[in-house]
Amino acid sequence: MTIFSKIIAGEIPAYKIAEDDQFFAFLDIFPLVEGHVLVIPKLEIDKFFDVPDDYLSRMLVFSKPIAKAIEKAFPCNRVGLAVVGLEVPHAHLHLVPINGIDDLNFTRGKLKLSPEQLKSAQEKIVRELTS
Numbered sequence: 001m002t003i004f005s006k007i008i009a010g011e012i013p014a015y016k017i018a019e020d021d022q023f024f025a026f027l028d029i030f031p032l033v034e035g036h037v038l039v040i041p042k043l044e045i046d047k048f049f050d051v052p053d054d055y056l057s058r059m060l061v062f063s064k065p066i067a068k069a070i071e072k073a074f075p076c077n078r079v080g081l082a083v084v085g086l087e088v089p090h091a092h093l094h095l096v097p098i099n100g101i102d103d104l105n106f107t108r109g110k111l112k113l114s115p116e117q118l119k120s121a122q123e124k125i126v127r128e129l130t131s
Helices: 003-008 053-073 115-130
Strands: 016-019 023-027 037-041 078-082 093-098
Touching: 003 023, 003 037, 016 053, 016 115, 023 053, 023 115, 037 053, 053 078, 053 093, 053 115
Parallel strands: none
Antiparallel strands: 016 023, 023 037, 037 093, 078 093
C-alpha cells in the first residue's frame, strides 16, 4: 500500500482539497510553490500512463476546477501541470501555480511550510473551489 493509498484511506492526514469516488486532491506538504496540489486516482497504479484511458480523461476533468481555484487563490500567470512519478509509486499529477518555467523545476529545493501556512493555503483553494 502506497503512502497515497494511506492518505485516501484516512490513515495519514492530508490537507484535502477535493475528493470524489475516483480521485483525491490534496496539498503537497513539500511544495515547489505555495498552492501546489497533487491529484491522484483512487486506483493504486504505479505509472501515470498505465492508468486506464477513461480514468485519465476523467482525472483531467476532475483537476480543471481545482486548477482554476488555485489560479484565483494564488497570484500566478497560470497553473502548470506536471507528471513526474518518481517519488511515490502511485500515479499522480501536480497542479502548480506558476509565473515562469522555473516554478516547475523539481530539482530545486522544496518549500518547508508550517502547518498554519498549509492550512491557510488549503482554505484559500477550497474557498475558491466552492464559490
